[in-house]
Amino acid sequence: MPKLPRIDYYFDVISPYSYIGFEILQKMEHQWKGVSIRYIPFFLGAIMKESGNRPPAMLPARSVMMMTDLQRTAKFWDIPLTPPPQFMDWIKKYRTTGAMKILLVLEEQDKELMLRAAREFWLRLWSRSEKIFEDSDFEIVLKAVGVKNVQEVIEKSKEEKYAKILTENTNKGVDLSAYGAPWINVLTADGEEHSFFGSDRFHLIADLLQQPQPLPDKLLFNQKSKL
Template sequence: MENKWKGVSIRYIPFSIREIMMESGNSPPAVLPARKKMLSVDVKRTGKFWDIPLTPPPKFMEWIMKYTTTGAMQVLLVLEEQDKELMLRAAREFWMRLWSRSEKIFEDQDFVEVLKAIGVKNVDEVIEKSKEEKFAKILAANTQRGVDMSVSHLAHS
């Protein structure tokens, strides 16, 4: 695929989109009737534009009302501390599970499957470490930075 963003450096930062939306006063597209109608169209259009397999999971609404991605984000933070490339591979695998294969990414068993898929040997250790207060605090700080940027952007628009 052609690189449409030549010269752009991307830094992946795990955060809670749910918290950013709540704190900034934004509502998720799936809970607003007009945006909900367009969500499927937008997802298909995005997948086609970027030439990536992108399919909304059939249980997406059920899942977003029941689960959060907090645990997955904290697993990514543990991996980032160990090896940034490993974190990127896990982030891609989480994404593929949810948006290409309609598989969950919210519970410990989901994390086990992702970590095994990317070749992590100490799977249980990574999952246990992700539950440490340290990683909850890093996630909260990353999320707060996103809230601050969102609110700042809204104030300047």
């Protein structure tokens, strides 16, 4: 008997394209029927290192275009995104492993809570130009999404168990030939696997899964008004 199609969405909260893809996928989750979705935190820094890739922001010409492209894409999807002025300094100084392990702790408690926290991390960094790398940042995020036992979650995230899970998730991404984020692995009903890179491949995924094409609400409204 064929299995339900499944989307494995590998992401890191340092990645603005992971943020854009996350919001698109959250929207499509209500429109794509019979498709299960797993959101999988991994560490983009290790993915870059293992694949030999370089962050777009580290290449001067690409960095300028990336910021322009991000703002265009965010406007198209109506996503609140403003590149933080301190981004280059932050990515040279900090890693996101702490934030990703916070998400893994929350995932064990409640998947929806983990997703709310992931969105809050992105909003802090990519909408409000606020840090997401230290315990004080985690505390603010956890309180914002309604976590009661904030310090307990922060301390728990430092256990070896969560470092191991993050490494396993990252290694799985490496096995899938990931070289950036978001990395999307689609398992179709026939058992075949199909990998996609980036936040602009959902039209191809929709076609593969024979699901409605993704559109922002403004275009959906215009489409319906013409019917």
